[in-house]
Amino acid sequence: MTGKISVLMPRLLLSAIMTMALFSCPAQAFQNGPASVAPVAKKLVDAVVNISTSQTVKGPSGVPLPKVPKGAPFEDFFDDFFNKRGGVPNSDRKISSLGSGFVIDGNEGLIVTNNHVIEGAEEIEINFHDGSKLKVDKVLGRDTKADLALLKVTPKKPLKDVKFGPSATLEVGDWVMAIGNPFGLGGSVSLGIISAKSRDINSGPYDDYLQTDAAINKGNSGGPLFNMDGEVIGVNTAIISPTGGSIGIGFAVPSDTVANVVDQLKQFGEVRRGWLGVKIQTVTDDIAETLGVPENSGALIAAVTPESPAAKAGLEAGDVILKFDNKDVTSMRGLPRIVAQAPIGKAADVELLRKGERKTLQVTVGRLDDGDDTDSDLKEQGSESPAPGSSIIGLKLSALTSELRRKYGLDDKIKGVVVESIDPQSAAAKKGIKAGDVIVEAAQEAVSDPGDVAASVDKVRKAGRKAVLFRVEDGKGDLRFVAVPIS
Structure with missing residues (x-):
């Protein structure tokens, strides 16, 4: 018995010391997660x-009424x-x-x-x-x-209100609190953390949601997400749930976005977003290798809208935008959000990479009208000059003729080399190139016949690169960049 007690006593003593230390810690030990959120909730509810x-x-109505046969007893x-x-x-x-x-x-x-x-x-x-x-x-x-x-609303007396706090400074793991009306149960408080930032849930062109595990259910929509200082850092908007109830994956519009939108709704009754006038795509691993930029960074311009702010500023297809208005463009989807929030008419610096050289251009931010396309992404989908119709890296290419334009429905304005057929096992086929597509550029150089394409491929191969970058246009006029492996 004595031996057992001697073994247990140090553990009990250690447990008691840890417990005393926990409850005797200064208040700052709980600054990111207080022992109770009651004081905060009481001020905000x-x-x-x-x-x-x-x-x-x-x-x-949702429930059909019973149908009784004519002449039935009831x-x-x-x-x-x-x-x-x-x-x-x-x-x-x-x-x-x-x-x-x-x-x-x-x-x-x-x-x-x-x-x-x-x-x-x-x-x-x-x-x-x-x-x-x-x-x-x-x-x-x-x-x-x-x-x-x-x-x-018209208040009979001043109402209790809350203020916005900064969402950009939030970090994953910070404590947050949701208050709302889930399932009609008003004044419900739930606590959790920021699980992730900049979530894209495919709900719109400017998705940049905060993700939280604070319980959010049907009826919480539109309610605030608070930090521990009692500031609104998000508006609870959506959940992922196979059951209809909270499973700990909720999404809130960041307060930095909300504050900007609300200010414009107060001033104009509408939101006036900035517009650049470009079609962009992600800098994938193979495209990054061909351009010499870090993968998954920047936004690659696939096309520039004529007479747009981007066109007037001198931006070109093939440019990779690295910064806009002194803000880093860390992903393709980040650019539309940054541009949309820029003041209309502002002269903004655009830092970009063009054919391996860094440049800075200045663009005057335009206004996105209903008739304009959003600055949005495009979905990914030693050599002698060969004779027309020859195969290059699995592609049978031909110079554009009137007959081929009619065959593939190509506009007279489209310039380049048409793909007549493609080896289904080739790398180009796996990258989504198909018959009827037109190669407009190869290795960022304009092409007009199959020989130009072959020369560009050979040049890239001799430079030791693993892929050649094609700029491809389809019959609908949509342009995109495709990096096709050549080794």
């Missing part, structure tokens, strides 16, 4: 609101029962939905929520934590691309 909407829809009973209760299959009916929001200006009565929370609503009512209610006077503006809306 009154600024978070429940949003209920209603709208009238036409057509049959025909009169069913007719009387359902007619008295208004059970008409094609009658109009009102449906309602619930969401969340938060007050950003208590004196003016300004409330932020998701656009999808109020989409199609005829009436919008704001329910406050103290039980009071206010009708929304006006939707000041909405932005479908960022899924945000700004509402206006």
